[in-house]
Amino acid sequence: MSMRMALPLLLVAAGATIVAAQADADEIRVAVASNFAETMSEISGRFEAATGHKVTLISGSTGKHYAQISNGAPFDVFFAADARRPELLERAGLAEPASRFTYAVGKLVLWSPHADYVDAKAKVLERGDFRHLAIANPKLAPYGRAAQEVLRARGLWRALNSRIVRGENVGQAFQFVRSGNAELGFVAYSQLKRPDQAFQGSMWEVPQILYTPIEQQAVSLKSSNVARAFMSFVRSDEALVIIRDYGYSTP
Structure with missing residues (x-):
């Protein structure tokens, strides 16, 4: 050919x-x-x-x-x-x-973008020196349900209910905190741990015993x-x- x-x-x-x-x-x-x-x-x-x-x-x-x-x-x-x-x-x-x-x-954490705001035992929740606490909607999002379990375990769900702002999902809860609309919030550890980014702020890694895995x-x-x-x-x-x-x- x-x-x-x-x-x-x-x-x-x-x-x-x-x-x-x-x-x-x-x-x-x-x-x-x-x-x-x-x-x-x-x-x-x-x-x-x-x-x-x-x-x-x-x-x-x-x-x-x-x-x-x-x-x-x-x-x-x-x-x-x-x-x-x-x-x-x-x-x-x-x-x-x-x-x-x-x-x-997944892992649940209490996070604030401000250094030293969230202490090692999350006593900030009992002190209550904040206006808003962000969580995901417990009815829609498993991370929100976990946050609710933690607050109930610490006897704070009713006391803090009026200060809680609910995102439709944990992504919105994270945005509430990052934007300053809430001083702190329960979010996913994965939202803070980035392979290419340094951690900013302060957080409490919630003990597994306080919420359903x-x-x-x-x-x-x-x-x-x-x-x-x-x-x-x-x-x-x-x-x-x-x-x-x-x-x-x-x-």
Whole structure:
């Protein structure tokens, strides 16, 4: 075969390879708890680079995502901030059988952006020398429910109720504190522990005995090769290192 004939054939073959690769690429819609959004952004970026698939992240409160999924929202996988909602979806037949797993265990902290504001035993809560305390909505967000448990354990839930500002999710609670609308708040440790940023402010790492463990589970909502590949990637050593770097424990 002459070079004149071979070149067009090579170009056609190359073009076919590109088209095939594009055809193999697909999109996955991921509903993710707000506390895990930044961690998931890094994980999904690695997945996109490795596979060519596109990952669209929709972050929000676990309770709101659960309601949306129950009403037919077109998500492919769900990364909750608790174990209860994924289990309920599984029981209702809205999740792929045997796809549910624990991907992280969250940690609750009391945080203020001001140095020395939150002491080692969080006595600032008893002193009450603040106007507003931010938490996530206990009815929607597992981190909010954990914060409520802590305040009740210390006998402060009723006493501080009028000063509590509730975010729809722990991301909003974090923003309330960071913006100065609340002097302190119960947030996720992962929101403060960044691999590339130094910690600022003061915090109290809440003893685990004071709240129900925040076991965060994921579940597949649709049967697809891309969803299975993504869930497998999240459980890979590469992803687990990222998850731990952001302050979570892993199973």
